[in-house]
Amino acid sequence: MTRGAAARARRAAAVVARSVGGDPAERRRRRLLGAALTCCAAFLLAAIAIGTFGLAGPECLRTAGGSTVCLAGGGGYSVTSPPGVSEPIDDLTFGGRLVPDTSGLAPYVGESGLRPGVVVAALLLVVPFALFALQVVRLGSAARERRLAALRLQGSTSADLRRIAAAEVRGTGLVAGLAGLPAYLGLWLLLGVLPPSGWRLLPPPGPALVIGWPVVALLVVVAAVLAARRAADVGTVDAIGLTRRRARPLSRSSATATGVTLGVLLLGLALFVLAPNGAAAGVVVLVLPLVFVAAAVAAGPWIVVAVGRRHLRRGSPVAVLAGRRLLADPRTPGRVAGVLLAVGLAVGFAVSDVIGIFLSGRTDPYDLAFFGGGILTALGAIGLAAVVAALSLVVGAAEQVLDARRPTAALVALGAEPGTVVRVVRTQLRSVSVLPAIGGAIVGATLLGGWFVVAEGGGRLWVMAAALGAVVVAVLLAGGAAALGAAGAQRLLRRPLAEAMSVESLRTA
Amino acid sequence: MSTADVVLALLSRGPAHGYDLKRGHDTWFDQGRPLAFGQVYATLARLERDGLAAVAHTETGGGPERTVYEITPAGRARLAAWVAEPAEPAAPGADELIRKTVAALRLGLDPAGFVARQRAAHLRRMRVLEQTPATDPTSRLVVEHAVAHLDADLRWLEAAAGYVAADPAADGIPRAVAHDRPGDRPGDSSDDLSHDSSDDLSHDRSRA
Amino acid sequence: MTPQSTSGDLPGTPPADHRAAADRVPAGAVLEARGVQHAYRRTVALRGVDLRVDAGEVVAVTGPSGCGKSTLLHAAAGLLVPQAGTVTLLGQDLAGLGEDDRALLRRRQVGIVLQFGQLVPELTAVDNVALPLLLDGRPADGARRLALDWLERCGAEDVAATMPSDMSGGEAQRVAVARALVTGPSVVFADEPTGSLDTLAGRQVLGLLVAAVRERGASLVLVTHDNTVAAKADREVRLVDGTVASEAVLR
DSSP: HHHHHHHHHHOOOOOOOOHTSSHHHHHHHHHHHHHHHHHHHHHHHHHHHHHHTTSSSSSEEEESSSSSEETTTTTTTEOOOOOOOOOOOTTTTTSSEEEETTBBBOOOHHHHHTTHHHHHHHHHHHHHHHHHHHHTTTTHHHHHHHHHHHHHHHTOHHHHHHHHHHHHHHHHHHHHHHHHHHHHHHHHHIIIIISOTTTOOOOOOOHHHHHHHHHHHHHHHHHHHHHHHHOOTTTTBOOOOOOOOOOOOOOHHHHHHEEEEEEEEHHHHHHHHTTTTSSSHHHHHHHHHHHHHHHHHHHHHHHHHHHHHHHHHHHHHHHHHHHOOOHHHOHHHHHHHHHHHHHHHHHHHHHHHHHHHHTTTTTOOOHHHHHHHHHHHHHHHHHHHEEEHHHHHHHHHHHHHTTTTTHHHHHHHOOOHHHHHHHHHHHHHHHHHHHHHHHHHHHHHHHHHHIIIIIIIIOOHHHHHHHHHHHHHHHHHHHHHHHHHHHHHHHHHHHHHHHHHHHGGOOOO | OOOHHHHHHHTTSSOOOOOHHHHHHHHHHTTTTOHHHHHHHHHHHHHHHOOOOOEEEOOSSSSSOOOEEEEEHHHHHHHHHHHOOOOOOTTTTSHHHHHHHHHHHTTTSSSSHHHHHHHHOOOOOOHHHHHSSOOSSHHHHHHHHHHHHHHHHHHHHHHHHHHHHOOOGGGGGGGGHHSTTTTOTTOOOOHHHHHHHHHHHHHHHHHO | OOHHHTSSOOOOOOOOHHHHHOOOOTTTEEEEEEEEEEEEEEEEEEEEEEEEEEOEEEEEEETTTTTSSSHHHHHTTTTSOEEEEEEEEEEEEESSSOOHHHHHHHHEEEEEEEESSOOOTTTTTHHHHHHHHHHTTTOOHHHHHHHHHHHHHTTTTGGOOOOOGSOOOHHHHHHHHHHHTTOOOOOEESSSSSTTTTTHHHHHHHHHHHHHHHHHTOOOEESSHHHHHTTTTTTTEEEETTTTEEEOOOO
């Protein structure tokens, strides 16, 4: 293709994308996509802000008495005390914490040694939003497939289709990427200004954000365009304009990817267990959670397949229908299941970690606030991830329901009570939410609790009891939250479901 | 359908006497009117006169004497030409159905009732034809042809009723006809009834 | 039904006469719809329609597109509650039944065949046919056996293990017919059952449906705009613009 032809094709794609944008469903899709991508950008900026905090200025300590001790360049330190205070400062043995002076940040954000962990947490929070965005990119598949088929019939090549798909999200991606900064500032007001001193999670905006902003915006646009181009490669759209929805079973390559991710995870775990204090362990501890989430997301579809097969074996029509629907496209709900598996794992870890606090024998209120605050913050972040995952679930399930409106209406016509159809959807939702969350919680709580019992419990009976208790609490917490999320999702699905079941759906194609 | 051509076609299968030909005809067209013996012999005589068929021999065994005919080369040529020539599509206006429909619709003689009665008659005939068991493949074809024609008639009838309903002037067009009915002027009461109802119909349809 | 229309001489019975006559309800009516009216947001579909179907009767509801025939079928099968009028199906006043009870009635005694797209896309043919039985709590093995049996009777045993997306239109309709008949319904509603098929496939599917219904002595309501389909019926009810334009006994 010549340069002129390529430019013409690009212009044509932009025109098609713009005219499609007038469709209300497409507008809704772009709004949702924009919101998800904005959140991605905001959390990326948060990671940058936290990661770069303190690099510019000296790190200071605040003592219990109110004096500020700042590390000087040559290894020494300078002390500034309020008037009338005189404290003995002896090397780092005082009862203070390393806190950059003016911020009032939470200790695990303020201390340079713990900060990378918080950066990793911020990056992990990008995952559910990114998956949500991916879901939205694939949204409106039926309508989009018809559109793509119509375009193909009129002579569009598959390259044209990819170009159009890219053009459809490029503008949205750019706006969302740029909106990341205002969104981050809003987040900062919420988490970095409003909380009391010592509980603040985000540092004041620094110069790093100015550089990070365009980088993040570009990253968001590129990721959105790549995802959209892949989504346009639907094998179901052929040149004669027929679209036939087919089951998309998991392929060998996705099995390989899952295997590799799990392998990396096991390797990391082994490294960590074999050399818990080695130099590599520090890096592993930071990378491990990322690999953990990646492994969970990769394993999600396989979990869905396993659950779907189990439903089939149960044989009741509701279970069979739910199972078949899960097996028809395990990827989309699988990613959500993966996130919720990770959420469950994190809940398990967080709950069991309480045992660690008691094992360390700390009673100092500051210490308890430090650990307790960390666990509470972690649970908050986990909750956010769970809510976003539940929203992905709603979006995906609504799509499937509306896609299948004619067969759904026919099912009711055939004599299925509306309640039966609702139960099918409920079974589907619960299978991909409650089960993985509970599974993750059991594994997480057992792993960490087991570690405490074996390595640090020293045969103390209460450790064993606490570990068991932690498993129960984690299961209740994760399972309850997931069940709540599934129930909420079902509530949000009530309208599309009723619409699909109405007799008017028989009139649609 | 020309009987001579059909008899020629039947004769082309091999020498046959009149009764064979009648039976053959009635098997081919088992839904149609049976061929009369008189017609068979008259046709054979004509074919012989024109040199398209010839007497092969005369059977005398047992019963009455029977003449067996065979097709001549000229007859074969004629048969080939007949089959090769496409049938004349039905001439417009020749059909009784068309004549009645045009009259009923133009004169406004209860056109809705006419259409409904004609429709019922056609459907009944179709139903009978559909229920006829197929004796052999070609007899099924003859049935299918009849059904397809009846279906075409029905669709045409529906369209015709639609035109009348959509065109309020339909009754007013033929002045000569209006003259035939004393006192039939536009807006006249006797015509108004069908007039209005067809008007309503068109309105509703455009709304639906 | 007026005497004239029974004799078949005057099929164009005016709706008013018809309604008055319909007050005499003889025994054996499978379906009795009276004065059914229904309007959608932008269009009036039915303007007071009466429809009576006797046991063992095959009735064709015909008319041009948009005449309200599908709406009439939906109301008769209890898929929608008409805004006015009553529908009595198998002795039950549908307005008095809840959604679930109507579903139960359909599942046990009513079969439904639509033009296309009625099979559950995630289920194989045999599971689709077994579905009404499974929904009714029948054991899976027996349900599947019966489903296979019906697929065979409908000439669709070759696609028993096939997904709907991999079937031809004719195969899908055969499966749909098997699914409508598997429960042994007293009445079958078919909405343009051959509408998406070519002539030959359509004729086969229709022949199958009519023969199976007649064999059982069940009733069939055929909604169609195709005259050759209507010619299979014992009686034709023709709708134009939401009212009964004519009625004719074809038997």
